[in-house]
Amino acid sequence: FEPVKHIYQTLQLNLSINHCKNVQTEQKALRESDGQLHFNVLPEDFCNQGMASKYDETSSDAKVLVQQTSIDSWLLKNNIRSVDFIKMDIQGAEIELLKGAQHTIEKYKPLIFTEATEDFLSIEKLFDTLIDLGYAVYFISSKGHLRLLSKSTLVEGNWLAKPLQSI
Known part of the structure; x- marks a missing residue:
């Protein structure tokens, strides 16, 4: 689970380069419920991406809307037992x-x-x-x-x- 687009893309690339075929990825945040979440958009070289951007760590006014889900909901939808x-x-x-x-x-x-x-x-x-x-x-x-x-x-x-x- 990785909601930040460029980090998710890096994850996908890493899995491909290393021939990892048994890993399922989701471009979503894990939270309490399903829905959407606003993130501050931070520079790609910023060292603490992800949830840190939710807590106004920078003065960035740029925001992105990301999907979120809960572990309970995701496991149920994907029939994980x-x-x-x-x-x-x-x-x-x-x-x-x-x-x-x-x-x-x-x-x-x-x-x-x-x-x-x-x-x-x-x-x-x-x-x-x-x-x-x-x-x-x-x-x-x-x-x-x-x-x-x-x-x-x-x-x-x-x-x-x-x-x-x-x-």
């Missing part, structure tokens, strides 16, 4: 994505990988949301080690959320 892993790197829209994946999360209990930074979303709010969904949240060190997080030990970085039932 199993989800083991969700990866989020969407600069502040993580909670909206999780709201749109509640049925999927309750039914399949996938592992959830996310980048957690204070730039666009409180990491405490993201942590609380994952806990409320029935997950234990771990920080992934640069060496790949997992450290269980609590409210008093929250740090920015890569997180892995594991369903409590699997621990």
Whole structure:
């Protein structure tokens, strides 16, 4: 899922160059529901595209309308019957994505990988949301080690959320 046109085109090119035929792509944003979303248009060389453009990070007045869907809706429409892993790197829209994946999360209990930074979303709010969904949240060190997080030990970085039932 990639809503930004030039990034989506780069993704398509990368998949073609590497002969990846088992990957399905969608030029859409993942959010809480189906619909449309206005993005600020940022220069192609801007380092933080995607959802960052939704949060007025630049003074750009140019906007583009992109399609959005929820994980629950997309899985239903595409008759997908199993989800083991969700990866989020969407600069502040993580909670909206999780709201749109509640049925999927309750039914399949996938592992959830996310980048957690204070730039666009409180990491405490993201942590609380994952806990409320029935997950234990771990920080992934640069060496790949997992450290269980609590409210008093929250740090920015890569997180892995594991369903409590699997621990």
